[in-house]
Amino acid sequence: MKPQSWWKIVEWRIVLAAALPIWLLIGGGLYLATLEREKSPIEVGSPTPPPRLSPPTPEPTEILPSPRIVREIVEAPHPPTVEISAVPRKIETGATVPVLVERLIQKIRDIQAPPEAPPVVAIKVEPANPDEAKGIPEDCKTHGTTVHFVKSPVEAFKQAATKDKLVFVVHLAGNIEDDGFT
Amino acid sequence: MNALAKPKVGDYLNDHFVSSHQKVGTFQKIGNDKVGGNVACYFCKIDGTVIHAIPGPVDEATFLSEARFAVELHHSALFLATTGNNKHANLTQKKTVYAKVIKKGFEDRVGPTVPANKSIKPVKGAGWQPDLSQQGMVNATLYQTPLPRLEVLYPYLWEKVLHEKLSAAPIAVR
16 A cells, blocks of 8 residues: 655644634734834934024925835924934934924924023112101202201292192302302 | 202102202312302292292201292181182282282291381392391391292392392302
């Protein structure tokens, strides 16, 4: 009796039926791995000038493709779009493009943010006219005395008429501020 | 002028008066020394007439006494000129009554020192009694001629009572 070939012993239909789920699992895994690789590694071209901050025109950002194949055009989620060229060459894997754009925008905002305000120092400001601090009327001067002098006798007579007061006039030779003169 | 630096004087003047100052004379500066310089104070009504005056520098008590005299005399005269029989008098009559009360106030003050000589008036060439003090001379003048206008009284007081020269220049340097 001629021995049967080994491949004839195996029931290939059963083997195929049993292996099919395994192949499907393997194929699915490879497919997912491929998708993951396409998303994560981004190789960016040569460094370019610093990001343009001023024109806030919504300009689509082009992300250069990975060596694989895919070329994607991703729009920045916010109006102040920035070219991706400022992105460091090596980017941590696992981060998605929108996340990276967000980080870039945040960095730019940090740069634009005003510097930290200097500490507030209380400065005592002396009034321009020291008479003001003593409750002396604005148009009066004391000239080193305790009397509020208006600027001229004419003004004194005008004010006295409105305030129902008398008028005190000092005539002097010398300087009213200096006791030695008068 | 030390009196004007005293708080009591300042409070009283600021309550009852509107104050001003004016340079009418010159002090001399010989080398580094100040020579001369003087002061005269006037208590005036708003129409420019002088109720009372103080020639020369005085101390705090004297100044307050003279200032109170001027204020109280003014209020008394104003009261008598605008009440009682004078309530419905015309303006001229009221002014006459007011002046009479002022004159009476000085008469009571100077008493017998006031010379009977009617020529004592704050006008150029009037005669003066040399035995009177500067304040006495002013009192006598205001008794003889109550309520003179400031522009009439001040040259006379400055030159005849204080013996100063009127000048617009603040300092004369020799």
